[in-house]
Amino acid sequence: MADFVQLVVLGLLAGGVYVAVGIGFGLVWGVLNIVNLAHGALVIIGGYITWQLFSAFHIDPFLSLPVDAVALFVLGYTLQRGVINRIIRAPLLFTFLLTFGLNLVIINVLLLMFGSDFRSVTPSYSGQGLELGNVVVPYTRLASLGVAILTAAALAFVLNRTRIGLAINAISADRDAAQLVGIDLRHAYAMTYGLGAACAGVAGGLIAMIQAITPTAGEPYTLQAFVVVILGGLGRVSATVVGGLAFGLVEAFGQSIPGSGSVFANAIAFGLMVLVLVTRPQGLMGRLR
Amino acid sequence: MSDMRNGVSPEPLLEVRRLTAGFDAGPVLFGIDLEVAPSELVALVGANGAGKSTLLGVLSGLVRATSGSISLAGEDVTNARPEVLVRKGVAHVPQGRRLFGTMSVEKNLLLGAYLRRDGEIRGDLVRVLDLFPALKDKLSREAGTLSGGEQQMVAIGRGLMARPKLLMVDELSLGLAPKVVDHLIEVIQQINREGTALILVEQDVLVALDAANRAYVLENGRVALSGKAADVKEDPGVRRAYLGL
Known part of the structure; x- marks a missing residue:
């Protein structure tokens, strides 16, 4: 029983990271119809910012998360406005190729700047945890889950309660009609990608506290974000939260099967994605549009 | 067909000159000239594919003009972005x-x-x-x-x-019951009386000509006829081609 509870706790905590990685990816996919293959690379930029601030200035990694968000927002806005907007009406394959190219560019710039060494952020409290009976809850992971949920809530607030959120929902529903009410498409697209990138930056900061990062460490996260968004369902932040937590749970239980490792856990998670696609293509929480 | 332009005030709200536009597949509009006075109700009629919706698209900035000019209240707005045109007072109710x-x-x-x-x-x-x-x-x-x-x-x-200073309504009557169309036309005329200029695009030529002050007939991307709506309605070509008379 204690093992079961421990697995649920670990799964939900791991799910926090997937939530953080998934919400930005899902926003960009749902609104811009871009499967952003550079998402993992954006995540890792956030990780390096947190690492740099921690190692050079001893800034607590949680305090550097807003810096990650702002920096990645600016980068994302600029990328969309300057580069991706040019092919936004092109077929999906073009955005695949472009974001794949961006992914390679970012990885190689990171290699130039930081080399390929493993970098990790280890604040004084990193090894500690809350012990509840036989169940251990690591502090950093617990806080990461909290930050991920807060980030998701903040994104949902922006999308549902602000003027730019209204514009983003409008372009997502009908691009031409949105233009006809006076929404500047280029700005709204860039804001969307910028918000997605900001979420990626926060995710990267969280990931840097949990694992050692290298310039290529983001690639699995692109794939996992894809699964998370499909699991939860495209188009709503809350659906991605459910998808992320579900993915974390599945992974935790997959890893607990005797003789299996993380590879097998991934196979189970992707198997679940295929199952969801076949039986419930709108995702666990999604609406058919 | 002859030009029967009448009753255009000296300073039109909207002035379109020799406008050409189209898509990758080819041009759709060929040298359109069109004027709308402030608080005028203008009908834009023609068959399916004549270029009516494309013209509205150019006027609201969704479709680029390849040549010619559009001015609004004396200011050149050719190929202005849609949000700029909305700010300047052009509203487009799309098909x-x-x-x-x-x-x-x-x-x-x-x-x-x-x-x-x-x-x-x-x-x-x-x-x-x-x-x-x-x-x-x-x-x-x-x-x-x-x-x-x-x-x-x-x-x-x-x-x-x-x-808006200019409201453009595309295919107001499409798919609606006649009673509903009558009601909407009344409202459109009331909006017009309260000072908003209107362009009414219609496939239902009779509905549009009865409601409007002036009318333009588009054929294959060109203005085939323009003038007072009542005169256009009496034109033998229009009666034959669009009114089945």
């Missing part, structure tokens, strides 16, 4: 309503005022509901669940919320 279907009626209407920052948006919402009382108890409904006529009301209302 097929194009509402934000999963959003509430109220949100759709308020989105029409997206660029406005004045304090009179709520007051204008009340005015739109006075024009379309049927929408009053449907403000929180998802726009996509409304009937066709109600959706058209929301679409027109969304256009009005921008406080």
